[in-house]
Amino acid sequence: MWKKLFIGVVVIAGIIVGLALMQPDSFRVQRSALIKAPPDRVFGYLNDFHQWPAWSPWEKLDPAMQRTFSGPASGQGAIYAWQGNDDVGQGRMEIIDSAAPERLGIRLDFIKPFESHNTTRFVLQRRPDGTVVTWTMSGPSPFITKLMGVFVSMDNLVGRDFETGLAQLKEAAERPVGPAPSTAPPP
Numbered sequence: 199m200w201k202k203l204f205i206g207v208v209v210i211a212g213i214i215v216g217l218a219l220m221q222p223d224s225f226r227v228q229r230s231a232l233i234k235a236p237p238d239r240v241f242g243y244l245n246d247f248h249q250w251p252a253w254s255p256w257e258k259l260d261p262a263m264q265r266t267f268s269g270p271a272s273g274q275g276a277i278y279a280w281q282g283n284d285d286v287g288q289g290r291m292e293i294i295d296s297a298a299p300e301r302l303g304i305r306l307d308f309i310k311p312f313e314s315h316n317t318t319r320f321v322l323q324r325r326p327d328g329t330v331v332t333w334t335m336s337g338p339s340p341f342i343t344k345l346m347g348v349f350v351s352m353d354n355l356v357g358r359d360f361e362t363g364l365a366q367l368k369e370a371a372e373r374p375v376g377p378a379p380s381t382a383p384p385p
Contacts (some may be wrong), residue, residue, distance in 0.1 A: 221339060222339060224338050228360075230331065230364075232325065232368075233328050233331055233372060236324075237322045237323075237324050240331060240371045241300075243367055245298065246276070247291065250278070252370040254366070256285075259286050260285055264280065265278065274295065277290065279291075290309070300322055300323075301319065303318070304319070315338070319334045331367065333364060335356060339352075
């Protein structure tokens with residue numbers, strides 16, 4: 199009986215490893231949303247890592263997350279490093295391409311829970327009714343990513359976070375900027 203059970207486990211493990219090896223060598227996750235705000239307003243939330251708490255889907259997962267900012271305050275060369283709980287892990291982002299208000303490129307390096315090096319891009323397209331923001335992440339698929347892909351695709355795993363982030367970016371960018379306080383005496 200134990201022999202049959204052992205053989206069954208080995209066969210299942212072999213199938214899973216075989217399926218993992220058949221996964222693509224790279225991945226790409228992309229989502230888009232229409233935001234009823236001008237591109238320069240939307241771009242401001244993306245190009246300055248200090249603005250990410252207003253919309254990033256990962257910022258609220260660990261209120262005690264440690265953040266470090268270095269380089270310029272925004273734009274090319276700006277760096278944001280974080281270290282947090284198991285939900286956010288540890289990593290670093292650096293803006294490598296900033297062409298306001300049309301596109302932003304970020305090198306995204308995860309350190310924990312597992313090492314990964316990816317590229318994130320935001321493309322903003324002006325429309326009569328606002329701005330279409332397209333958020334893309336791509337990178338290589340090491341064996342651990344391929345193994346995870348047997349059970350859940352990167353598109354499903356990360357795509358939901360992109361959808362949440364774009365919805366929160368939409369909410370932040372569409373929030374009315376209040377009128378200047380009145381200096382007139384009350385009637």
